[in-house]
Amino acid sequence: MNKKPMTVHEVVNLTGITARTLHYYDEIGLLKPSIVTEARYRLYTEEDLIRLQEILFFREVGFALKEIKKLLDAPHYNRSEALERHLSILEAQKERIDGIIALIKNEINGGKNLAFTAFSQSKVIELQTQFRDEIIERWGNTESFRQFEEIFSSQSRKIQNEQISSFYCTAQELFEKLATYEGKTPSCLEVQQIVQKWQEYISEHFYQCDSQMLSYLGNLYLTDERFSEFINRFGGENLAMFFSKAIEAYCTKQRSESNER
Template sequence: MRLTVSETAKLTNISVRTLHYYDEIGLLKPTDTTEAGYRYYDEEALAVLQQILLYRELDFPLKEIKDMLSKPDYDRQEALAAHKSLLLLKIERLRRLTGLVDSMMRGENTMSFQEFDMHEIEEAKKKYAKEAKERWGDTEAYCESEKKTSGYGEEKWKALNEEMSDIFREFAECAQAGETPEGSRAAGLVERWRSHITENYYECTLEILEGLGKMYVGDGRFKENIDQFGEHTAEFMSRAIESYCKR
């Protein structure tokens, strides 16, 4: 799939001007721009646009959306799960409002205002945004990552995701082959993962690497994502990183 700006606007029901603005602020870059200035979007770009529109549906500011999408560890499945939870809260609120309207249409004297309460939704949104900011917010690593990745196009992101998957897959194969986390093969994979982060996102110091290793098993979402490549892969990777950092 390769769509022009006009075709993308028509498909997604957003304006050409909005797409141009997203490009200007670095939120959504076209997959390709010709010498004549024509912008084109492929399926990967449209998938990113879906994420943006979901965040907008939940009233997230564009700056926060950009920050979250540019996280080195950004996981679409994790984000979609969060989106779903927030949308379900909105659905429940609308269900309560519909029930209130039905009662009023029946002539019932219902002086209830709790159906209008947005507190739960707002708190869930704040928690989600706060978690993203705390993880990568204004740290030196985050700033370096944002600067480095600002010019990445869709092909670059695709290549990075494929390389990341290859590394995780090799960790899984290493674990399944009966290798030890303290062994040379595991250490080589940790070094490869560390280099991948440093070359493409930010300088991955031993301190940062050690923190990432703990997060891979301490945060259920990271663990679930890594374990998709093989059972106990996250634990193996975490132990391999711990051993590597102690050398």
């Protein structure tokens, strides 16, 4: 790895993470650059990049940024042990991909046997769940997944395990992105695009989410403590309120455009 401190631009090119995300990590104390020049340029050392890598590992298994900070700062955190767990998950993901590749090659070569087991994420999800449970027990008093899991019954999780996992990953991605825009207005273009993606995801995977339903959900995210706590895990304590206002602005615009037609 390059020993010379790297600028924000260089880290962006190396990792694919946006500059906005790096600034947000700095703002919440998750990843502060070791060097800030007199001209206010952020420079990241090798140790900073190692921490960034660990952050990305933990995001892969579903921990929120606040929780990752607690884990990495925990006095008994063991990096080598965490990497071993990450490796087992990645190997399971590779095994799944190899199975799908073999299935496709078989089809190309004229194979006619229908097979669907290669598409299953069950082994990956099982390892991720086991890893999260071990992390919570051994290295931190994190609330990871607890508010989220309270929303769903144990029976529902067993029946729709992969669907729930997909929902969580999408929620994590969108809400963490939303958190980086909390300094802007809820009606700004970037925030409204996030609301639209959320509406499209719900419609595609759960039920038809028109403006009326989305507006109802926006109120629910604010008034139901379970949903508020879940959303707030990915940003500040007012992220759920910010999201609710963004949804309200989105639905108001949708209704206005509908009336003009």
